[in-house]
Amino acid sequence: MTSRRDFFRSAGIAGAAVAATTVSRVALAAIPEPVIETTADTRGPLTPPTGRPYNPVVTLNGWTLPWRMKDGVKEFHLVAEPVVREMAPGFKAHLWGYNGQSPGPTIEVVEGDRVRIYVTNRLPERTSVHWHGQRLPNGMDGVSGLTQPAIPPGKTFVYEFVARRPGTFMYHPHADEMTQMAMGMMGFWVTHPKGRHPLIATVDRDYVFLLNAYDIDPGSYTPKTMTMLDFNLWSWNSRIFPGIAPLVARKNDRVRIRIGNLTMTNHPMHIHGHEFEVTGTDGGPVPKSARWPEVTTDIAVGQMRQIEFIADEEGDWAFHCHKSHHTMNAMGHDVPNLIGVDHSGLAERISKLVPGYMAMGERGMGDMADMKMPLPENTAPMMTGDGPFGSVEMGGMFSVFKVRRDQKPGDYSDPGWFRHPPGTVAHEVGAAPPAAPPPAGHDHGASSMPLVQPQDIEVQVRKPAAGAHDHH
Structure with missing residues (x-):
């Protein structure tokens, strides 16, 4: 993470340039330093250094925004800006987000907290922030033109309200939102209860992430913001x-897993090996009489769902959207089905006219996971990732829920592959059981599985020119 001083330096604004703007040093000193984060690692929980205590959440491939206390008010600083988001190792996208990331950092507060959020606009167009699901004064609701003037480029606005009810919420623009949300502008908000709550249980692990989708052509970097339904990258927290x-x-x-949906369609979220209950929405906790066991819950557009369960089955359990096209990357939508068609020799003949051509689909799409076919630069393969027993033919909205008896409390590091007890792995009849996976503790970095990608393409983002930064 970087400080406000580093932020202005990286934006090309030296100390003298800051002093030369219309902002006085007194005004600058009154605003908390923005904290910028550019890596896609999952950060550990941020234990509250001030204010009421609470059990913090962990943002999948993300982080929680630090704050400062000033006269009893919890102050945050969000910076809306163009960002580069690594969506998978070797594949990066030009997005818009907050504080160096898309989605932006999670904001955590406690029921009854008075919060003050400074929002600096470093985008090339005006913006606003809507605090989705919050009860607050109408003028703080963040709908540009209706409840407030839009925030012009280079300006800083301030929002202030009391977090009146505990729950699972989010934030996003209500200014040119078709463009800005399609570019990745969104973030999570959690309001913790101020004490014991009859409908909110104490949990050992509390995860949060947002569902989002992009249409990025192979070999390109920027989403097509006019796409309505035919997205080719289905992501969790802008990761695939x-x-x-x-x-x-x-x-x-x-x-507890809290999930918010800001895509253009619904997502039936499914976990293997366990049953859960939906215990809350963005409307508040669900009464216990209205809960029932599920293994899949559908999350519609603009909805939040929190699910809870006991992790009582050891293993590496799949966790994914159950729409099969949403567990693929970089999908084409006009590819003919060639299953059963004999096109032997066709690729060789066509490749003389179109270098690099490859015929696909004669036996299904599974072969694509094994083919190390060349890809355009900065392109995510459709499905890839090697598990302990071979290729995992998934992509997009898919991860692994790892349960271990020896995982220490508060330890969020990847424990490596599960060591299956003898005789508990499916195998070919008459053949020896498969070899054991690598020892526990193998480092997989920020991914559930390793990705084979030949190139790592670095891209840059353009931000408004230096000197266009003002505070109001």
Whole structure:
């Protein structure tokens, strides 16, 4: 993470240039330093250094925004800006987000907190922030033109309200939102209860992430913001499998997973090996009489769902959207089905006219996971990621929920592949059981599985020119 001083330096604004703007040093000193984060690692929980205590969440491939206390008010600083988001190892996208990331950092507060959020606009167009699901004064609701003037480029606005009810919420623009949300502008908000709550249980692990989708042509960097339905990259927190970190738990932990949907369609979220209950929405906690066991819950557009369960089955359990096209990357939508068609020799003849051509689909799409076919630069393969027993033919909205009896409390590191007890792995009749996976503790970095990608393309973002930064 970087400080406000580093932020202005990286934006090309030296100390003298800051002093030369219309902002006085007194005004600058009154605003908390923005914290900028550019890596896609899952950060550990941010233990509250001030204010009421609470059990913090962990943002999948993300982080929680630090704050400062000033006269009893919890102050945050969001910076809306162009960012580069690594969606998977070797594949990066030009997006818009907050504080160096898309989605922006999670904001955590406690029921009854008075919060003050400074929002600096470093985008090339005006913006606003809507605090989705919050009860607040109408003028703080963040709908540009209706409840407030839009925030011009280079300006800083301030929002202030009391977090009146506990729950799972989010934030996003209500200014040119078709463009800005399609470019990745969104973030998570959690309001913790101020004490014991009859409908909100204490949990051992509390994960959060947002569902989002992009249409980025192979070999390009910027989403097509006019796309309505035919997205080719389905992501969690702007990450696609195998770039999505695993969710880990100690056996018998009580686990809460909070999910928000800001795509253009619904997502039936499905977990293997466990049953859960939906315990909350963005409307508040669900009464216990209205809960029932599920293994899949559908999350519609603009909805938040929090699910809870006991992680009482050891293993590496798949966790994914159950729409099959949403567990693929970089999908084409006009590819003919060639299953059963004999096109032997066709690729060789066509490749003389079109170098690099490859015929696909004669036996299905599974072969594509094994083909190390060349890709345009900065392109995510459709499905890839090697598990302990071979290729995992998934992409997009897919990760692994890892339960271990020896995972320490508060330890969110990847424990490596599960060591299956003898005789508990499916195998060919008459053949020896498959070899054991690598020892536990193998480092997989920020991914559930390793990704084979020949190139790592670095791209840059353009931000408004220096000197266009003002505070109001």
